[in-house]
Amino acid sequence: MNKIIHWVIAVFLTLTSLSVSAKDLQEVRIGSQPALFSTLPFLVAEEKGWWKDVGLKVTITNFPAGAPQIAASRSWDVGIVGSVPAVLGAARFGLHTIALAEDQSAVNALYVHGPDSDNYIRDPATIKGKTIYLTGNSTGDLAARYCLKKFGLTKDDTTIRSMDQAQIVSAMSSGSVEIGALWAPNTYTVEEKAGAKLLCSGKDAGVLIPGNVVVRAEWGNAHPHRVAAFLAVYLRAQRWLEANRKDALVLMKKYYAAGGVTISEAAMNKEFDRRPTFNLVQQLALFSRGSQPSRVDTIMNIIASFSKEVGSLRADEPLPDPKSYITDKYLKLVNGDPKLKSFADLNGSGKGQ
Template identity: 25%
Template sequence: MFKTAMRSGLAALAILMGSVAVCAAAQEPETLKTAWLAEHEAFAAWYGKERGWDREAGFVLEMERYPSGRELIAGIGESKWSIGACGALPALAAVLESRLEIVGVGNDESYSTGIYARPDSPILDAVGHNPAFPEMAGSPETVKGKTILCPVGSSAFYTVAQWLRGLGLSVSDVVIRDVNPKTGLEAFARGEGDVIAFWAPFTHEAERLGCKPVVMSNQCGASQPILLVANQPFAAKRPERVAAFLKMYFRGIDALRTAPRETLIKDYQRFYREWTGRELSPEAAAWELDKHPVYTLDEQLAMFGPEGHLMEWLRNLAHFHGGDNRLKFVTDAYLKMAAQ
């Protein structure tokens, strides 16, 4: 009888433990898979996840890192992520194919994406060729035929094209060598190429090595918004989840605006170490924060509106990409949901 009672007790305990496990599983928020590059725009999401803001919003944020925008966008077809962030050019390629919706702006990289030359380059002496861009260096005579190290199809490539256009040239007037930023900077340091184009943190590294900016994107009409994008089928099925993510993300943006400076720099250093596996000095962290303007929810609602400038940026980029400029998958619907 004792053994029978014991077996009954153990069975009841097993059922109870199973019920507890089921309840715990039922209470666990669902995972939201997101895709990022090893760059500044991931900071607001990381910052919020560190503080548990994702769980407060009803989900568990999973952050996957990709080496490039092209590879990040390729993950859509394999349904590897639901929400992501990357440069406008790779994002627009997918938007124009109706695979993505543009739902927000991560930051503005126009101040941290640019073209650099060695300090003795004659290109740097030719400033003012185009009065419309008075800070832009270079002239047809100093640039034509030169070799430019640049990732083709990237935001840096768009900057190169706009720079050349401002000089009355085109990509056919120069030699474009397609390299990723890390490999390109190493090659440039060895003396290869005449100028190099890329984005942060490589622009800061170039300055640390003594290179000088020929032009930054904001100085040659090459707007560089980093876009928050949603997998279109996911967004259609789960609009409330997209809005919840945006609400959490904008809490991070608000913190970037209001947190004490020294604390924010330390947080950014830790983010950079954990997210990229590399160390960042306090000076470099401050540079990253200064060179990446961010926009609050209210500011982005205005940017997406009829009087906002986001659509003009995107039309120019879509035209460069060869799109039809309709951009029907640019929407402020999720921003409005997040604002409620």
């Protein structure tokens, strides 16, 4: 009888301990988009149990694109958005950029298709007078403009037609479009299914097109350590993906399929190869100002100017000052906490290494 009583007490104490532990977890609401390389770390963190390891309880809300995501920013605390929505989020909704999710420069690009493809590749300036199909006000649009500049051309030297990504892929596959601006995974689709060839990427043209990690400024100021813990987990998951390609591909296939995206294994490998991410040391270097603007300041000024030019920012909206919305204070919190720093570098303890 005594053994039974002791067993019951032990179980009660264990359950009570677990309950208290769960109650002590701090809530973080994440705004995300499905089937993106930049949001894949969220699945890794969930499956590895890393959110709980740093004391967080997360809920993730997915949005179909950046515009509705930032418009609903009151419903989430931290999130991943494209660089153009990050500018709009700063100007209109008080979103601060706190890290870069990835470098998308190599996966926003001009592609050519058809009998003149090789001629265009040999002498890109020969696209003068041709029609370029692109999705307006997008990172693909930005990459196309910088590629034209690299070729010694302007957008006025070509005819620009706006078309959504699925339509461009379909038109290139059918042969009715020979020059299109695309972003991944659409780039892989036209490579594999249409035989389209890369003419020029944002990377080739020298423009860094990032994905942005953002926080609602008001919430971040009230909960800085939650933001730091979130960043530590996100950076850790990115390092794990880099170090475990085989297992990462399995997770990527599952994650993309859940979001309605099916791509080949070759294309998944290209996602890793063409989308570099940044570790904690690199992030701090990118955000470091000193006596000069930081690299991120410069990048986001380019994005902001583009947003103004294409009308994403209204004529009466001033370009946001980088110092007003770009901050490294949360990265510095991670770096200044030995446990979080070790965790972010994939050295600290976690359930699933």
